[in-house]
Amino acid sequence: MANLEQNNTSADQSHFKIPDIKFTKLFINGEFVDSIKGQIDCLHKDVSSKTIGRTFDTVDPRTGEVIVRIAEGDKEDVDAAVKAAREAFDHGPWPRMSGFQRARIMLKFADLIEQNIEELAALDCIDAGKLFLWGKLVDIPFGARLLQYYAGAADKVHGEVLKSSRPLHAYTLKEPIGVVGHIIPWNFPTSNFFMKVAPALAAGCTMIVKPAEQTPLSALFHAHLAKQAGVPDGVLNVVTGFGHTAGAAVSSHMDIDMVSFTGSTEVGRLIMQAAATSNLKMVSLELGGKSPLIIFDDADVDKAAELALNGILFNKGEVCAASSRVYVQEGIYGEFEKKLIEKAKAWKLGDPFDPETRQGPQVDKKQFERILSYIDIGVKEGGTLLTGGKPWGSKGYYVEPTVFVDVKEDMQIARDEIFGPVLSLMKFKCTPKIRSCLRSVTCRTVEEAIERANNSKYGLAAGVLTKDMNVANRVSRSIRAGIIWINCYSSLDVGFPFGGYKMSGFGRELGLDGLHKYLQVKTVMTPLHDSPWL
8 A cells, every 4th residue: 555645754763773562462341461262271281370371473574583472362362352342332332422522532542643653663564574664654644544534534424314205204323333353464554453443433333353463563552552542441352363263253253243354365255154154244355456557558668667666566565456467568568678677676675674675574484485486386387587586685584576577367476366576567469550440459459458457356456557548547447446546556545445346355445435334224214293103
């Protein structure tokens, strides 16, 4: 998610000290607590010393070394968190506050985020390998901005009076959906936390957040700040742990009314199955992508190369909407390829705390090895490496910017979401200077680009670079994707809905769509005076 709103924080990080880790336990009902499972295990073994819950390592991807041990939540802990959230929803003040009252607390929460920008950016840096400077300028302020945006909407949730064809007075109410389970990914720990938590808070919901096991640190810090801001106990609970245990418990829990998930399509399927076989809870899924960027021959080649490279290398390619399939029209293909490789070779990898670094390490060893395995597959399938394709540095999980050519549509590297700095570069036909009587060759060229762009099971995002707005409009209306960027890429705003078509999921984050999914509509009707009982 690039080009979000920025502040004017200084770029000099040379004297920044990485903070101590303050919060490592589960946050349930307003308190930091150990996991239940480990305490039970210790009791069964007659351990007389002070018992602590089960824990797991969170690792610094810059070095591969353990940062700290984190409480490992499981089904019992999810049960406790859901019980607290259910009590807070059914009997607590949060859903019963006016929108204005909730908004005041949310704005205080946003202020606390802004006051702790450096520490939060550092936590996401050491936990996810994200650029520290980008975190200070964009990711953490964006989290605060989401709270502010939805605070502004909290007192504007209302139904409508309905016009009836019968002697009835009827109106609708919009009510919070109830207890929500948020399962968030590791690529944007803070942004994704608040893309889900902020609108759910504004709607009056209570919730359980299950952060990715790779990146639990900032979520626990956010929980601490929520309590400081005045969010009542039980409204926001954070259960750290693994997807197959804690995440599965959230998805299948009979007392959770909705699950909102961002992550892989494979896990999204499991969440839908769990929701269907439990209490038919509502589900919102923002899933994978294999997004195309189509560059026509009237585009500025230098700017196009820069956009394409940023589209795939931003956040080291760990972006669901990354421009991983780039289609370039033949007329500029040779020049574009040359500029792209020049820029890729000049791309600076290194310590994400260095303000000159443009690419940090992949989030963990598993993702690092997955990316390298896809590069091997690409070579075996007949793709040609123009640059990159290898690990970088002597420690940590760094992968060189990688560009493949000679890529066919049926290759795995062109079809699967790699979620790393790997780009497939392909070309499509030039437009001859002739036209038929009924249908221009230009149209057939545009149709080829559209057909190839749509040749994917995913439909999250797409980009179009051209000076011809007729072409841009035609392509943008024809590509089956949830967001289309024309002459830009990865630009987002808090008010712009974001989500996918096809196997990229359903439901929307951001904007008022991101709020409405946490509300349900109730119709209330009464017979008018002197009308018969109906």
